Amino acid sequence: MDTDILICGAGAAGLTLAIDLARRHIPFVLIDQVDAPFAGSRGKGIQPRTLEIFEALDVADRMIAAGGRYPAQRHYAADGGYRDEATVAASAATPAEPYGAPLMLPQHLTESILRTRLAELGHTPRYAHALAGFDQDDSGVTARVRTPLGEIDIRARYLIGADGGRSLVRKILNIGFPGKALDARAVVADLSLSGLTREVWHRWGKGAQQISLCPLQGTTLFQLQMPIPLEGVFDLSDAGIAAAIAERTGRSDIRLHTVHWRSDYAMSARLADRYRVGRVFIAGDAAHIHPPTGGQGLNTSVQDAWNLGWKLAAALRGADEALLDTYAEERREIAAGMLGMSTRLLDAARDSGDLRRGREQQQLDLGYPASSLSLDERGDDAPLRAGYRAPDAPCVGAGGQPLRLFSLLKSADWIMLRYEPAAAAAYAPRRGLRIVNVGERAELRDQQGHLRDAYGFTPGDIALIRPDGYLGALTHDEHSPAFAAYIEHLVA
Numbered sequence: 001m002d003t004d005i006l007i008c009g010a011g012a013a014g015l016t017l018a019i020d021l022a023r024r025h026i027p028f029v030l031i032d033q034v035d036a037p038f039a040g041s042r043g044k045g046i047q048p049r050t051l052e053i054f055e056a057l058d059v060a061d062r063m064i065a066a067g068g069r070y071p072a073q074r075h076y077a078a079d080g081g082y083r084d085e086a087t088v089a090a091s092a093a094t095p096a097e098p099y100g101a102p103l104m105l106p107q108h109l110t111e112s113i114l115r116t117r118l119a120e121l122g123h124t125p126r127y128a129h130a131l132a133g134f135d136q137d138d139s140g141v142t143a144r145v146r147t148p149l150g151e152i153d154i155r156a157r158y159l160i161g162a163d164g165g166r167s168l169v170r171k172i173l174n175i176g177f178p179g180k181a182l183d184a185r186a187v188v189a190d191l192s193l194s195g196l197t198r199e200v201w202h203r204w205g206k207g208a209q210q211i212s213l214c215p216l217q218g219t220t221l222f223q224l225q226m227p228i229p230l231e232g233v234f235d236l237s238d239a240g241i242a243a244a245i246a247e248r249t250g251r252s253d254i255r256l257h258t259v260h261w262r263s264d265y266a267m268s269a270r271l272a273d274r275y276r277v278g279r280v281f282i283a284g285d286a287a288h289i290h291p292p293t294g295g296q297g298l299n300t301s302v303q304d305a306w307n308l309g310w311k312l313a314a315a316l317r318g319a320d321e322a323l324l325d326t327y328a329e330e331r332r333e334i335a336a337g338m339l340g341m342s343t344r345l346l347d348a349a350r351d352s353g354d355l356r357r358g359r360e361q362q363q364l365d366l367g368y369p370a371s372s373l374s375l376d377e378r379g380d381d382a383p384l385r386a387g388y389r390a391p392d393a394p395c396v397g398a399g400g401q402p403l404r405l406f407s408l409l410k411s412a413d414w415i416m417l418r419y420e421p422a423a424a425a426a427y428a429p430r431r432g433l434r435i436v437n438v439g440e441r442a443e444l445r446d447q448q449g450h451l452r453d454a455y456g457f458t459p460g461d462i463a464l465i466r467p468d469g470y471l472g473a474l475t476h477d478e479h480s481p482a483f484a485a486y487i488e489h490l491v492a
């Protein structure tokens with residue numbers, strides 16, 4: 001079997017990449033070794049930046065409809081009294097940031113919605129297909145895949161290992177995975193129970209005796225999380241879980257009915273030395289693992305895939321292969337920061353049980369200003385720099401109809417915004433580039449000045465937005481040699 005891209009792993013990272021490639025009409029095959037999709041809650045927090053990406057993939061509204069907001073945390077004292085406090089520092093949506101708060105949606109529902117979108121685009125993951133090994137040469141990768149009907153070869157121009165923390169792809173590539181074990185082990189389980197309100201996230205105890213029961217939005221279940229001793233066998237049977245709930249909460253009125261899914265795991269923080277070897281890439285947990293505190297893992301995995309998808313599509317259409325090196329250049333640094341942050345949050349949670357989340361976890365301020373893809377000709381004092389996330393802005397179309405900038409970004413193309421230009425565009429139409437004039441009589445009208453305010457535009461300014469919604473180049477002179485070279489080499 002021949003294809004352009006072989007994606008190994010149909011988790012959050014693999015599914016996101018598959019949808020992005022499907023909407024770009026890039027041939028690919030998506031395989032997963034499991035017989036059927038995973039059914040546990042695991043990563044239940046979708047951060048505002050990831051919601052923006054899911055909007056571009058046409059799944060955000062479905063996810064929001066299926067999930068809900070984070071409830072307040074209720075901290076119980078030993079005498080049964082309690083205090084409530086906000087779990088997330090949600091801000092109101094703004095014109096530039098349409099999603100002010102994270103969404104809670106159990107991971108299996110997130111993945112199910114991603115699979116539905118993928119099916120609408122004409123693709124399904126091939127389950128019970130396990131990557132067993134691969135070889136690569138100058139023109140592609142030959143992968144050996146075990147299927148129920150025997151082993152098959154799949155030949156692809158690129159292989160993406162989105163195969164989770166124990167990634168076989170990473171191991172075959174011999175990529176180092178340095179980091180450390182964090183001396184923390186925990187249980188996570190999805191439970192049907194009675195005796196607790198679903199209005200709040202219930203938390204008891206400190207240190208090793210903590211336990212939390214969080215109502216899982218979009219379901220009738222609670223997610224249990226609790227630390228367990230590093231060594232020894234912890235009783236994960238239904239009776240063992242019921243006993244731990246009774247002991248750590250001190251309550252006899254919480255009745256466990258069914259355990260739908262359970263898992264225990266030891267936490268570590270590790271970052272792959274490289275994200276690419278030749279024609280093979282790793283993404284998501286295959287490239288970085290860390291504690292769940294801060295709810296970053298699924299989000300970072302989705303955003304790895306989002307960064308890689310358009311670059312793979314461009315390379316397949318003839319862009320310079322060096323573009324593909326910017327994937328590791330941009331994403332590895334982000335993962336390193338995320339590892340540090342989630343480890344710090346784990347330390348805080350271990351001491352005090354504090355799981356509050358704020359702006360830093362929302363991923364809206366992450367970007368690539370130091371990237372080799374960022375060209376900034378507007379000067380250091382401009383409010384928005386090349387590499388930053390491109391803000392949204394409510395505008396109107398030439399017919400007076402409401403039009404958000406993000407609706408243009410759905411196109412999967414580069415967008416060149418020309419703000420109140422004095423002359424016609426200097427660039428001829430080309431595939432993958434959409435030139436949009438903004439002005440009183442132009443196709444896009446910034447009636448309330450949201451675009452001007454968010455981008456710091458003055459008449460004649462130009463913003464070139466990458467297909468993944470980050471600012472590639474900012475200039476006041478579209479004839480500048482650096483800007484012309486940028487368009488020539490990168491926009492394909």
Ligand SMILES: Cc1cc2nc3c(=O)[nH]c(=O)nc-3n(C[C@H](O)[C@H](O)[C@H](O)COP(=O)(O)OP(=O)(O)OC[C@H]3O[C@@H](n4cnc5c(N)ncnc54)[C@H](O)[C@@H]3O)c2cc1C
Pocket residue numbers: 008009010011012013014031032033034038042043044045046107129130131132162163164165167168188265283284285286292294295296297298299300301
């Ligand atoms: C308790 C807990 C809470 C969490 N909370 C959050 C949260 O709130 N927010 C958040 O963002 N993240 C959270 N996470 C992390 C999140 O679950 C992971 O980061 C996310 O699943 C990573 O997605 P992925 O697609 O990279 O990998 P995975 O989801 O691990 O998917 C990898 C896939 O590859 C397949 N595979 C593996 N090997 C092969 C092979 N050889 N051949 C074929 N297929 C293969 C596997 O079957 C699997 O389906 C949490 C995790 C835990 C454990």
